[in-house]
Amino acid sequence: MPEGDAVRRTADRLDRALAGQLLTGSDLRVPQLATTDLAGGTVERTATHGKHLLTRLVMPDGAPLTLHTHLKMEGSWRVVAPGARWPGPAQDARVVLRTERADAIGFLLGLVELLPTAEEHTIVGHLGPDLLGAWTPDDEATALARLTATPDRMLGTALLDQTVVAGIGTIWLSEVCFVQGVHPQAPVAAVGDPLRLLRRARQMLRAALEHGQPLTTGDRRNPVWVYRRQRQPCLRCRTTVEAGLVGEPGRRRTTYRCPRCQPASA
Structure with missing residues (x-):
């Protein structure tokens, strides 16, 4: 399972590709989110807490949402140019986020969920302090x-x-x-x-x-x-x-x- 530093590097890679960008399309390939469309939302950034990835979005109606993903043992996020060949089998993709300058694909993600950003505490609030966080x-x-x-x-x-x-x-x-x-x-x-x-x-x-x-x-x-x-x-x-x-x-x-x-x- 990737550790805190590897997860933070993944978040940084997503930020370089997506931060500040408008989503032109999305594909959430998990049953509970199969009909959800994030197109039109703007990606603010991807934060981390330990091994959790928190991709924060602002939707067209102004609603802040967080796409929460966890790599678990086999998951990964990859970034490619729009329309480029994916570095993994399509059947392993769990999330696809598209912008004008990049496609981000989450393969074999162990966890995918969407929630209001204000409710992030419900998924990471029980965790201990993040060694790569503010560390006050x-x-x-x-x-x-x-x-x-x-x-x-x-x-x-x-x-x-x-x-x-x-x-x-x-x-x-x-x-x-x-x-x-x-x-x-x-x-x-x-x-x-x-x-x-x-x-x-x-x-x-x-x-x-x-x-x-x-x-x-x-x-x-x-x-x-x-x-x-x-x-x-x-x-x-x-x-x-x-x-x-x-x-x-x-x-x-x-x-x-x-x-x-x-x-x-x-």
């Missing part, structure tokens, strides 16, 4: 309080919980735990400085957004410390990297760690 002192305090509210909870499970903090997926879970020197399967209480961990996670996402890819090591040949490097030597100490599972039952995710750099107990 209040946001930081809220994220810290939610992370530490259940000290016995597995750290990796807590960090993947988007109601704690929004934007972390398996890449950033693995990488921030490595850099912080903590075991992702340890309890939250084992983290010596959880605020520093959150700040590092934010720094990593912002750096990835700037570089266009995860680059936690600073070396493009080996851009990540442990993510998907199981059975390979740790780039810091040469100990073999291990894989393990975190997450709620039925939603397990794989994480990675160095047994020496991230001991199970301090």
Whole structure:
């Protein structure tokens, strides 16, 4: 599943193509919206909150609407010149937005819904602060309080919980735990400085957004410390990297760690 930085890059790509543009046509290929026509609406921008995309429109009657999409595991948004060949099968398209200068096609989107912009809180209000959002002192305090509210909870499970903090997926879970020197399967209480961990996670996402890819090591040949490097030597100490599972039952995710750099107990 794309993580917060990848979702923000998707939103930026949509903004470059659609922001400020009048929709000349639309095709919402989901049953509940099959008869909806957004033509005549003006795209303001595409905002994000964690892994959620919020494309905000103003319709001809002045009504502000939000097209809410989520990529889930397989979804993507692609932008092409008007009338150009799509970079994916037509049967996989869930949303098509057309303007005079570009077509934006959402393929295999895991979620598509339309709602008044004033009601966005009903779909993202329960989420934790967005690591790529404004990140005010209040946001930081809220994220810290939610992370530490259940000290016995597995750290990796807590960090993947988007109601704690929004934007972390398996890449950033693995990488921030490595850099912080903590075991992702340890309890939250084992983290010596959880605020520093959150700040590092934010720094990593912002750096990835700037570089266009995860680059936690600073070396493009080996851009990540442990993510998907199981059975390979740790780039810091040469100990073999291990894989393990975190997450709620039925939603397990794989994480990675160095047994020496991230001991199970301090």
